[in-house]
Amino acid sequence: MDKPVAKIGLKHGSGGRAMRQLIEDVFLTLASPVDGIGLSALDDGAAIRVGDRWLVVTTDSHVVHPIFFPGGDIGRLSVSGTVNDLAMMGATEPLGLTCAVVLEDGFPRADLERVVASMRETAREANAPIVTGDTKVMGKDEVDGIVLNTTGVALAERVVSDAGLRAGDLLIVTGTIGDHGMAIMSRRHDLRLEGDLRSDVAPLNGLVREALRAGGEDVVAMKDPTRGGVAGVLHEMAAKGKVGIVIDETALPVRDEVRAAGEMIGIDPLLVANEGKAVIAVRARAADKVLAALRAHPLGASATVIATAIAERPGAVILDTGFGKRMLAEPEGELLPRIC
Amino acid sequence: MAGKDLFQELKFRDPVRARALAEAIAREVDAIGRTVPVMHVCGSHEQAIARFGLRAVLPPGLELIMGPGCPVCVTDGPEVDEAVALALQGARVCTYGDMLRLPGTARSLADAQADGAKVEVVYSVSQAVELAQKHPEDEVVFLGSGFETTAVATAAVALASPPKNFSILSVHKYVPAAMNVVAESPQTNIEGYIAAGHAAIITGWGIFEPFAARTGKPVVVAGFEPLDILAAILQLVELMRQGKAEVANVYPRCVTKEGNLPAQRSLWKVFRPVTGTWRGIAEVRDGNLDLRPEYAHLDARKRFRIDTAPVRDEDAEEAAKGCICGSIMLGLANPGDCALFGKTCVPESPVGACMVSSEGQCRIWHTYGGVPDLRKVGT
Ligand code: SF4
Ligand code: SF4
Numbered sequence: 249m250d251k252p253v254a255k256i257g258l259k260h261g262s263g264g265r266a267m268r269q270l271i272e273d274v275f276l277t278l279a280s281p282v283d284g285i286g287l288s289a290l291d292d293g294a295a296i297r298v299g300d301r302w303l304v305v306t307t308d309s310h311v312v313h314p315i316f317f318p319g320g321d322i323g324r325l326s327v328s329g330t331v332n333d334l335a336m337m338g339a340t341e342p343l344g345l346t347c348a349v350v351l352e353d354g355f356p357r358a359d360l361e362r363v364v365a366s367m368r369e370t371a372r373e374a375n376a377p378i379v380t381g382d383t384k385v386m387g388k389d390e391v392d393g394i395v396l397n398t399t400g401v402a403l404a405e406r407v408v409s410d411a412g413l414r415a416g417d418l419l420i421v422t423g424t425i426g427d428h429g430m431a432i433m434s435r436r437h438d439l440r441l442e443g444d445l446r447s448d449v450a451p452l453n454g455l456v457r458e459a460l461r462a463g464g465e466d467v468v469a470m471k472d473p474t475r476g477g478v479a480g481v482l483h484e485m486a487a488k489g490k491v492g493i494v495i496d497e498t499a500l501p502v503r504d505e506v507r508a509a510g511e512m513i514g515i516d517p518l519l520v521a522n523e524g525k526a527v528i529a530v531r532a533r534a535a536d537k538v539l540a541a542l543r544a545h546p547l548g549a550s551a552t553v554i555a556t557a558i559a560e561r562p563g564a565v566i567l568d569t570g571f572g573k574r575m576l577a578e579p580e581g582e583l584l585p586r587i588c
Numbered sequence: 589m590a591g592k593d594l595f596q597e598l599k600f601r602d603p604v605r606a607r608a609l610a611e612a613i614a615r616e617v618d619a620i621g622r623t624v625p626v627m628h629v630c631g632s633h634e635q636a637i638a639r640f641g642l643r644a645v646l647p648p649g650l651e652l653i654m655g656p657g658c659p660v661c662v663t664d665g666p667e668v669d670e671a672v673a674l675a676l677q678g679a680r681v682c683t684y685g686d687m688l689r690l691p692g693t694a695r696s697l698a699d700a701q702a703d704g705a706k707v708e709v710v711y712s713v714s715q716a717v718e719l720a721q722k723h724p725e726d727e728v729v730f731l732g733s734g735f736e737t738t739a740v741a742t743a744a745v746a747l748a749s750p751p752k753n754f755s756i757l758s759v760h761k762y763v764p765a766a767m768n769v770v771a772e773s774p775q776t777n778i779e780g781y782i783a784a785g786h787a788a789i790i791t792g793w794g795i796f797e798p799f800a801a802r803t804g805k806p807v808v809v810a811g812f813e814p815l816d817i818l819a820a821i822l823q824l825v826e827l828m829r830q831g832k833a834e835v836a837n838v839y840p841r842c843v844t845k846e847g848n849l850p851a852q853r854s855l856w857k858v859f860r861p862v863t864g865t866w867r868g869i870a871e872v873r874d875g876n877l878d879l880r881p882e883y884a885h886l887d888a889r890k891r892f893r894i895d896t897a898p899v900r901d902e903d904a905e906e907a908a909k910g911c912i913c914g915s916i917m918l919g920l921a922n923p924g925d926c927a928l929f930g931k932t933c934v935p936e937s938p939v940g941a942c943m944v945s946s947e948g949q950c951r952i953w954h955t956y957g958g959v960p961d962l963r964k965v966g967t
Contacts, residue, residue, distance in 0.1 A: 259936060494965070498603070514946065558965070566965055570603040571814045572641030573965060575957025 265578050267475075285337070285409060292333040292471065293400075295407040302407045304339035306330055307399040315363065315394060318431050319447030322396055323366030325523055329474070330400040331374045331451040336410070336470045336526065338460060339402035340453040344379035345371065348397040353388045363394070374451035376400065408460075410481075412468035413489030415559035418535045420528045422455060422548045423448065425478050426506040429520025434509055445505050448524035455547045459528055462541035466534030472526050476579045479518040481527045482555065482565045483578045492561035498570040501550045518567075519579045529557070601813060606645070609818035614647040616825040625651040625777050626824055627919050629766050630784035631658040631947025632812050638956040640814040644963050650825070656766045656917040657784065659734045659759075660686045660945035662866040667759045668692030669896040671731045674757065674888060675705035676899065680723060681757075682708045682716040683731035684738075686945040689938070694901035697731075713738075713745045720754035729888045732758045736790045739877050740851045743858035746879070746886050757888040760877035762861055763787040764795060769872050771803045773918050778805065780824045785811045785839040790855070792847025793837040804833045811839040858883055867941055868906070868914025911940035916949055923950040923958070930954055 259266040271290065279287035284302060285295040293306025310326040327345065334342055347367065351360070371378050427448040434445050452472065460467055469489065473481040486493045495518075502510075502517050510517045524547065530538050535553060542548030567576040617624060628634065634654045637643060643652060656662050669692040675681040681697060688698045688709060701707040706726065710716050713730055720728035728751075732742040739760040746756065763784055770776055783796055788809045796807040806827035810820030819838045827834055837843055857880075864876030879887040888894070906913060910928050915921040923929045923942070933939040935951055942948035953959060 492965070560965055566962060567641065569640045571601075571606045572644040573962040574638060574641035574644065575960065575962070577955060577957040 285407060289409065289411070291410055292336040295337055295339075295404070298403070302339070302404045304334055304337045304402045304404050304407065305399070306333040306337075307397065308333060309395055309397040311392065311395055312432065313392075313436055315359070317435055317447055318445060319427070320449035320523070321363060321366050322394065323363035324370045324449050326396040326398045327367050327370040327374065327376065327378075328449050328451045328523055330398040331376050331453050332472045332523075332526070334400045334402045335453040335456040336408070336472050337404065338406055338408040338470070339404035340457040340460065342374065342376035342400050342402045342453065344377050344401055346399040347378055347381040348383075348399075349381070350384045350386060350391050350395040350397075352391045352393050353385060355394060360394070363396070370451060374453055376451070376453075406465075408467060408470050410469045410471045410485055411488035413485050413491050413529050413557050414468070415491050415557050416532055417468060417491075417529050417557040418532050418553050419482070419485075419493065419555040419557070420530065420535070420539060420542065420551055421473075421478060421501065421554050422452070422459075422526045422528065422542055422551045423524070424501045424503045424506065424550055425473070425522055425525060426502060426510065426517030426520045428523040429477065430506045430509045430515075430517065433513065433515070433520070445509060448522055450524035450547055452524065452526055452547065455542065455545045456526060456528075458541040458545050458548070459538050463530050463534045463538040466531040467528060467538065468531060469529035470526055473522045475521050477517070477519045477521060478527060478554075479516070479565065479576050480579050482576070485527070485529060486557075486565050487563045489557065490562040491557040491559065492563070493555050493557055493565045494573075495555040495565065495567050495576065497567050499552055499554050501552050501554075518576065602815065605815055606818055609815065609822055610645040613650065613818065613822050613825055616822065616829050617647045617649040620649070620825065620829050623649050623651060624779050624825065624828060625653055625919075626780040626782065626821065626828075627653045627655045627770060627778045628782035628784075628810070628817075629655040629657040629763065629770070630782075630786070631661075631945070631949075631952070632786065633657065633782060633784065633810065633817060634949055634952050635947070636812050636814060636817055638952050638959065641956075641962065642814060642817060643959050644961075646821070648963070650821070652821070653778065653919040653922075654916075654949045655770050655778075655919050656866065656869060658942075658945050658947035658949075659738075659761045660690055661913065661917060661941040661948045662761060662766075662869065663687070663690060663733055663759050663941070664865045664867045665691065665693040666865070666896065666900070668696065669694075669899050670889070670894050671697055671729070671757055672700045672899045673894050673896045674729050674892060675700040675707050676703070677892070677895070678706075678727070679729045679888075679892070680706040680708065680719065680726040681729050681731055682710045682719055684711075684733060685709050686947070687731055687733050690941060690944050691906075692899060695899055700899075713741050717745055717750050717754055720751045724751070724753060726753060727892075728754050730754070730756050732756050732760050735761055735763045735784070736787045736855065739859060740790055740855050743854045746858045746883055747854055750886070754886070755888040755891050756879060756886050758859070758877055758879055760859065761864075761866070761875055762877055764791070764799065765861070765872050765875040767796075767799060767807075769866070769869060769875070770919060771799070771805065773920075775920055776918070778919060780805055780828050781807045782817070782820050782824060783807050783809045785809055785816070785843060788837075788839070788843045788847065790848050790851050792845050793835055793843055794845040795847070796835045800833045800835050806833055807835045809835070809837045809839050809843050811842060866917075868917055906940045909939050913940040913942045913950070916942055923953045926950070930958070
């Protein structure tokens with residue numbers, strides 16, 4: 249549909265349609281068959297069969313502006329991101345994390361120490377030891393400040409893919425949506441919004457463990473709504489599971505500050521990144537049990553059922569606004585706040 | 589009047605009331621007994637309609653069509669050329685956000701900016717005045733776009749003796765003219781109009797009475813909450829069923845019959861309506877708001893020799909690229925009819941004006957996932 253582009257743009261990194269297209273066109277050529285879930289599944293990570301268990305591996309590079317933001321920093325983000333990607337595949341006990349850092353010439357040492365302290369603390373919180381690393385320094389302007397890469401490995405008894413949805417399944421979000429993205433955006437664009445916009449960045453493996461304990465095999469798909477937000481995740485789950493998804497907009501947990509900021513800059517909280525939330529799809533019969541387990545955990549206090557999978561319109565995500573229904577567009581490209 | 593009680597005390601985001609209104613609309617449309625095409629002429633209305641998915645609750649017999657409701661979309665290529673030329677001639681050109689990427693006949697202000705011209709986005713005309721104060725060495729030109737709503741703000745600044753190095757390039761447009769264009773278009777089949785509440789706050793709803801009388805079509809002034817819009821549609825179909833070409837106001841919390849008189853006084857003191865070309869549509873009688881001769885000293889067109897020849901390309905018409913914005917703005921087509929919609933024409937690389945402006949119909953439909961028939965899905 250889209251003509252191939254000659255150059256990579258920012259939109260190719262923003263978790264939307266353009267990025268998926270690029271991955272499919274370019275990176276999937278790297279995929280080779282594995283016993284388990286490999287690159288071609290485009291899941292949160294890979295799962296390779298080892299005996300009767302699964303070795304789950306995931307990697308992520310982190311860039312964020314500003315690197316210190318309300319509610320967190322790039323260090324906490326990089327550890328949480330990888331721990332969460334493992335957890336989304338059902339691997340809630342990380343064996344170890346690696347950490348590779350690329351720094352720009354002139355990067356303040358005090359900032360680096362602050363970032364590393366935050367990584368250490370988050371790793372302890374997640375019970376995820378950091379076991380090896382690598383450091384590179386590049387010239388001025390050759391890299392923007394700091395790039396942090398973390399890789400994680402874990403063993404799991406059962407793998408949860410993101411393709412397991414069937415009509416009738418319910419989708420739960422583990423807490424309020426849009427907090428991270430809206431906090432970053434208001435900082436970046438210096439919106440000086442009233443209220444308390446804070447990132448939700450946190451490691452979720454403990455929370456997910458509770459959900460899996462309660463739901464067992466009835467937990468059929470999980471994904472953390474980072475770039476592309478909840479909308480992106482639901483689009484992916486709808487496409488992979490070949491179902492339609494109807495979101496009940498009135499049920500969405502959104503903090504007032506986030507809602508207000510969204511209305512102000514013209515960006516839907518459904519589209520912005522979360523760093524401490526999961527979308528968990530369950531068979532309807534297990535929804536109550538899973539919800540109760542999530543709500544009993546401090547990170548899941550406002551867990552809510554937000555959507556239902558339907559047989560009609562496979563691949564489509566439909567928003568029931570309470571007034572009517574419309575399609576929820578798939579996020580694409582950078583989110584641009586309204587300027588007028 | 590069946591709907592009257594329903595919108596007496598509107599709670600503006602109450603889905604239960606919304607359903608009741610939608611059902612009442614369906615009954616009226618049923619009573620009319622055929623498909624009724626109605627038009628709203630406002631980008632903000634389209635935003636709300638698409639955002640809340642209202643088309644999915646309206647009866648199939650009601651066709652809700654957007655008209656030329658976005659002042660950015662109807663700003664003509666040669667008008668943008670003037671601003672681009674001024675910027676390249678060295679002026680500091682300030683304007684509202686969406687105007688930046690709006691293509692002229694060949695180039696946009698964003699292109700000029702990339703070439704090193706001083707182009708700045710402002711949130712209000714007074715910010716442009718501040719820039720003029722801050723940069724006495726520069727000629728600061730405010731490219732004034734928008735309907736009555738923003739033209740009033742421009743007029744207020746003109747009346748407040750702005751600094752000597754400040755001037756205005758007006759591409760302001762006038763809403764009632766937009767409705768005339770549609771009503772007079774030979775292909776039009778529109779049977780009723782929803783008028784823009786914001787503009788009517790200034791002009792008052794009385795201004796639509798001659799229009800209704802002349803065209804024989806009812807007009808209802810509406811606010812921007814989902815219930816405002818549904819209430820307006822209900823009022824409109826009631827009037828249509830009764831065959832009354834009247835004007836009704838379902839936005840009484842903001843709009844009066846005579847409007848904001850002081851604002852009108854300053855508007856008409858500074859501006860006069862002139863015939864101008866609207867993008868994709870043609871000449872529109874009284875469609876543009878030009879500075880009056882008394883304000884020639886503030887009129888960029890009078891102050892500078894604007895040479896658009898170097899930035900002009902008459903052949904680079906949008907229509908040649910397959911863009912059907914013109915038909916869309918006249919309500920004769922919708923974005924889904926455009927072969928480029930969502931494919932080669934997306935918000936990041938728009939082909940036509942309707943995909944540039946956040947009030948443009950193509951952009952709105954794209955943002956809200958198009959408008960397939962969702963009446964029966966998942967219920
Ligand atoms: S300026 Fe007036 S007509 Fe235009 S979008 Fe705003 S309210 Fe509607
Ligand atoms: S989709 Fe693009 S090209 Fe087609 S009518 Fe709209 S603006 Fe023009």
